[in-house]
Amino acid sequence: MNGSRRLAAALKLVPRDWRESVARDLWDEPAPPSRLALRAASIGLRLRVARMRDALGHSHPRERITPMRDVTRDVTLAIRGALRRPGWSLAVIATLAIGIGANAAIYSVFNWVLFRPIPGAASPSQLATILFQTSKRQAQFFVSYRDVADLRDGVPAFASLAASTPMALDVVAEGETDPQRLDAEIVTANYFELFGVTPAPGRAFRPDEERPSASAPTAVISRSFWSRAFDGRPDAIGRTLRINGHPFTIVGVAPASFQGRSLVVATDVWIPIGAHMQVLPNQGPGLLTERRNTLFGDAFGRLRPGASLAVAQQQATAVAGTTPGFARRGNTSRDPVMPVLYEGVGPSTYARERLTTIFRLVMSAVGLLLLLACANAANLLLARSLARRREIAVCQAIGASRFRIVRQHLAEGVVLAATAGLAGLALAVLLTAAFDGMRLIAILPAVKGVSIDIRVVTFTIVVSLATGVFFAAAPALVSSRVDLNASLKDGLTTSRRGRPVLRNGLVMAQVAISVLLLVCAGLFVRTLSNMRALDLGIRTEGVVSFSVNPPRQGYSDDRARQYFRTVLERLNATPAIQDAAYSWTTPYLPMQSDNGFFVAGDATPHAAATPAVSRGYFGTLGIPLLEGRDFTDAESVGGGQSDSVIVSRSLARIVRPDGHALGSHVTLEYPKGKSVQIVGIVGDVRGRRVTDDPEPYMYLPAPDPVWGVVHVRSSAPLAETVAAIRRVTREIDSAVMPYDIEPFAASVDRALAEPRVLARLSVVFALVAAVLAGIGIYGMMACAVGERMREFGIRLALGAGAERLLSLVLRSAFAVTGAGVAIGIAAAAAVTRVFESRLYGVTRYDPPSVAAGCAALLLVALAASVLPALRASRVDPVRSLRVE
């Protein structure tokens, strides 16, 4: 670079308004250009540094003050003030960070499962979910392929419309022998186009792949499965996967960011609907035909640019109204099924509603926690502004307006809260990890790998700023109202009236909030333990269940029945296993068959749950046989033609009030008029929801199933039992994989997901709240004792004993705490109504919970005020009087 170019570059350092004249001035003093460049650079740097320092620090009275510069100055002052008292600032920041962090963590977990747009999709705001619901929006149905086709033609507001059904499939990669069960979706061919996702390497599905074809069907795999099974090699395209025993050709790899239609389940394999016969043979070939009662899956649409969801909804409703047989699905109930459009793609309506109610509850609790943290920080700020009263008075005396001082306080609050927000965000990252593996509701898989996205960050920023303004507002208003005369005359005048009222009020609020949270935690914990202690009527220990579905591997019904018989025989012959039986469904799933029945001489039907079970089911699950006998093998094999039933005790009581219904006949509602005889009476079972009272059960003998759930009872350790199950099934046919192998207790446990989440979180919140309240009480007492040292000295000098001072201080602590506790109890009485329906076995006024909450808080108060009280009792009268 030559000298003049270097000079030109150096002049760039000079502020623009000086650049030209500096160049001219330098030119006045002859010197080689390289030296001039050095001078220019030095001048430029000095000018810039000086301007920056002036802007940050010193105020110039003649300088034109812009609002922005004013804000900068407020913030600079606030930062300086915070740095000057690092311990105090740290205390405020830590307190707020706990509150903000907890809020951010809870929000990020629910954002992950509920709010965030579907990952990897292009312009997710244009996506919509089409659900088929009855007008009361209670029931929700899958759509049939024909319905999807009608909507495609009849709703021009949608640029495209696709459907997908999620399911687990048994997949064997080339060169492997054992199938792995992967999450998959069966989709219409335009599925990837709809989400705006382009598989690479490879391609998406072609329209003709929506039709059944004779050649090997195609599959798209996820990037994660690609790297797991094929080490990310490009030659995976064109290779073969065996899915449920049928060969599929891999044609594409989805991008890493795209995980399918679900927020929580990552899909690994997509196959086109044209291949449904290979994986869903029991649905029959009608899936793609005119039959509207063959259900397919959920429909998703992408709105055309400019089209609104409301227009699409109108068009969809019109299609439903004008297409004969639309969404008919064989049910002719009075309440027609209509397509209802929802913005975005996410959890199902049912899951969404359940999650939303939990979200509201937990968010209110964590919001209270933040409120408490704010009260705590406000108190710290108040204590400091007390110490700074003189400084503030000086500011006012030289002409600072009250607004100016309030603004300065608010700036301090915002600066501290912003720092706390950063710390809180870091805390949230740690806290969300604690949610890994936690199930929020029974029907969704456990939360995994929650990460913080822009929505969480935005949420945190908003919360932090609001927090800053909120917690600084009261101290700002109070401390700006300074009595100039008094403050300037004597910095040590004791507190004026307003201060302790606000300070004590803030502590009272903290105590009240923690009592409220403690009482709620007590109620939720007792609810959970009551639910756990429920007698389900089933002995779950040692019971392991698993599902098998041989028809998926192409078994004919006869072969499948034979398969089940063999499985039971072999399992029963295994030494580690005492009993084995099967049923069509398992308890604690919402899907259960129901039937009505009539007792002789009574025309009103009674409802009963009617599960079909094999011989040995009661023994395996430990349901006591009270009277009569179990089913025989002959009844089970009879293909459902047997007229023997076994009923639960409560059903027996319906038949005969004394319960001795053995041998009685009842008539079934379906098949109409069929008469069955009660051959056995067993104990009651809570089978659908653990908290429901036992329903009447009528067990039908299960004809050998073609698929179903097998239960085994074993005294061996779980791992051994699972190994035995895998060994037995592999020996029979390694292609038919047992899935959902889990201890029976786990399915009960899953049913308790919601109360468990509430109990756990509420306990954590309550503990944090109690600790924060303890810190608050300590701060209040330390401050109060400090102010009253002189008074205590006088009291001692006049003959008061140390123990009297001790009790004096403790009494004042308990006065505030007691008032807070009373407010907390009243608040709890009002607030617990919101979640009364979630309690089980406790009333919302549950005395033990309330008592425990109050006792815990009083203990905290005692612990927090002991130190200040001791300090008061040990005051040296001479020194304390000499202080001033």
Place this chain on the structure above:
Amino acid sequence: MLTESTIIAMKGLDLLGEVEQLVLLVILRLGEGAYAVPIREELRRHGVALSRGSVYVTLDRLERKGYVRSWFDEPTPEPGGKARRCFAIRSDGVAVLRANQKLLRRLRAGTLLEPES
């Protein structure tokens, strides 16, 4: 225009730095149209060696405070020729300078520095 007494009454006296006072005084001496190079030269003649940067920083600050004003003179007669930034003191600058000097004088009174040699 503000008189020195109103300035002091309204805002309190703006205490000028030594360099600020020196530069203001030199601008007064040189008269309208003073610019950085002669200002520095004049100071050097009185035995004060300031760096170029200090002169510019001080001029910049004085202007932002409203004590001096500046304008650009005729650019050099060549393509892309540069213009010089000239300074003159404002009435506020005079007032504040006077107030500062008066303050020094008042503080000096009765000390060993009085009477002036």
